[in-house]
Amino acid sequence: MTTSREVHLVARPEGLPTEEDFQILETEVGDPAEGEVLIQNLYMSVDPAMRPRLTAGYELNQAMSGSAIGRVVESRAEEFAPGDVVSNRHGFKEFFVSGARGLRKLETIQGLPLTVHMHALGGTGFTAYGGILHIAQVKAEDKVFVSTAAGAVGSVAAQIAKLKGCWVVGSTGSDEKARWLAEEAGLDAVVNYKETPIRKGLGEVATAGIDVYFDNVGGDHLDAALACMNERGRVAVCGMISGYNEPGARTTVRNLANIIYGRITIRGFTVADFADLHAEFLRNMTDWLLRGEIRYQETILEGIENAPRALIGLFQGLNAGKMLVQLGE
Numbered sequence: 001m002t003t004s005r006e007v008h009l010v011a012r013p014e015g016l017p018t019e020e021d022f023q024i025l026e027t028e029v030g031d032p033a034e035g036e037v038l039i040q041n042l043y044m045s046v047d048p049a050m051r052p053r054l055t056a057g058y059e060l061n062q063a064m065s066g067s068a069i070g071r072v073v074e075s076r077a078e079e080f081a082p083g084d085v086v087s088n089r090h091g092f093k094e095f096f097v098s099g100a101r102g103l104r105k106l107e108t109i110q111g112l113p114l115t116v117h118m119h120a121l122g123g124t125g126f127t128a129y130g131g132i133l134h135i136a137q138v139k140a141e142d143k144v145f146v147s148t149a150a151g152a153v154g155s156v157a158a159q160i161a162k163l164k165g166c167w168v169v170g171s172t173g174s175d176e177k178a179r180w181l182a183e184e185a186g187l188d189a190v191v192n193y194k195e196t197p198i199r200k201g202l203g204e205v206a207t208a209g210i211d212v213y214f215d216n217v218g219g220d221h222l223d224a225a226l227a228c229m230n231e232r233g234r235v236a237v238c239g240m241i242s243g244y245n246e247p248g249a250r251t252t253v254r255n256l257a258n259i260i261y262g263r264i265t266i267r268g269f270t271v272a273d274f275a276d277l278h279a280e281f282l283r284n285m286t287d288w289l290l291r292g293e294i295r296y297q298e299t300i301l302e303g304i305e306n307a308p309r310a311l312i313g314l315f316q317g318l319n320a321g322k323m324l325v326q327l328g329e
C-alpha cells in the first residue's frame with residue numbers, strides 16, 4: 001500500500017472557481033496486479049479547458065483527471081521498468097496504479113527539461129503548431145495577431161509565425177509578460193490589454209491591418225481583431241478563455257458584419273483535426289527548441305495542495321508560459 005493524495009471537485013463553481021470548490025484527500029493506493037504498474041506523478045498540467053468540465057464533466061467527489069508525467073515505481077507489466085518516465089491522464093493524483101493502456105514512455109532529450117513534453121513538445125505546442133500552420137496557413141509577410149501570446153499555446157503560435165517570416169503582434173495582461181514577448185520571443189509589437197483596451201491598443205500598432213488572428217480569448221479580443229482584419233483574413237479559433245467562467249462560454253462580439261465585406265474565414269479547431277502532423281511536429285519542434293528558436297516559460301507551483309490555485313490562476317494571469325504543478329521529485 002502507498003499513501004497518496006488526490007484532488008476532488010466538491011462543488012460546481014459559478015463564475016471564477018474558488019479553492020473551496022476543491023478538496024485534497026488522502027488515499028491508500030494498492031499494489032499493482034499482474035500487467036499493472038505503480039506510478040508516482042512528477043508534474044501535472046492545468047488547462048483552461050478544465051473550467052467547462054467543472055460545470056459539467058468532472059464528477060463531484062471524485063478524483064479529477066488531466067495530463068501528467070510520472071515515474072514507474074513498481075512494474076508488473078512487461079512494457080515498463082521501474083524508473084521509466086511515462087505520460088498519463090491521471091493528473092490530480094500523486095500515485096496511481098494502472099494497466100499499460102494510456103501510458104506512453106517518454107525519452108528525455110539531452111539539453112531539454114522533461115517538462116517540455118508537457119508544453120512546447122506536448123499538447124499545447126502541437127495545438128499551436130497545427131493551428132498556426134495548418135488551420136491559419138500563415139505565410140511570409142502575413143500580419144498576425146495572437147492573443148494570450150505569453151501563454152503556453154500563444155507563445156508557441158506567435159514564435160512559429162515569426163519563424164515563417166510574419167509580422168506578429170501579441171496581447172497579454174502584464175508588463176513583465178509583454179517584455180518577455182518583445183525581448184525573448186522577438187514579437188514585433190505587444191499590447192498589454194489590461195493597460196490599454198485591446199481594440200484601441202491593437203488599432204494603434206496594427207497599422208497595416210491583420211491577415212491572421214489566432215484566437216485564444218474570444219470576446220473583446222475577437223471583436224478587436226475583426227475590426228482590423230484585412231480582406232480575405234483568416235481567424236483560427238483555438239480557445240475563448242474570456243468566456244469560460246460563464247455557462248456556455250458566452251461572449252459579446254459586435255464586429256461580425258466585417259466578415260462579409262472582408263471575405264473573412266473563421267475556423268475553429270481542436271488538435272484532433274491535424275493528428276497526421278504529429279510526427280512532423282515533434283521533429284520540427286525538437287529542432288527549434290534545441291536551436292533556441294522557440295523559447296518558453298514555465299510557472300511551476302509546488303505540491304498537489306496547490307493544484308486548485310494553479311487552475312484558478314489561469315483565469316487571473318498568474319502563469320507566464322505553461323502552468324504546471326510539481327507533485328514529486
Ligand SMILES: NC(=O)c1ccc[n+]([C@@H]2O[C@H](COP(=O)([O-])OP(=O)(O)OC[C@H]3O[C@@H](n4cnc5c(N)ncnc54)[C@H](OP(=O)(O)O)[C@@H]3O)[C@@H](O)[C@H]2O)c1
Pocket residue numbers: 047048049123124127148149150151152153154171172173174177216217237238239240241242243269270271272313314315316317318319320321322323
Ligand atoms: N483547440 C484546442 O485544441 C486547444 C488546446 C489547448 C488549449 N486551447 C485553448 O488555448 C487557449 C490558451 O490555453 P493555454 O493552455 O495556452 O493557457 P495559457 O494561455 O497558458 O494560460 C491562460 C492565460 O489566459 C489569459 N487570460 C485569462 N483570462 C483572460 C481573459 N478574460 N481575457 C484575456 N486573457 C485571459 C491569461 O494571460 P494574460 O496574463 O496574458 O491575461 C492566462 O495566463 C485557451 O483558450 C485554451 O482553451 C485550445
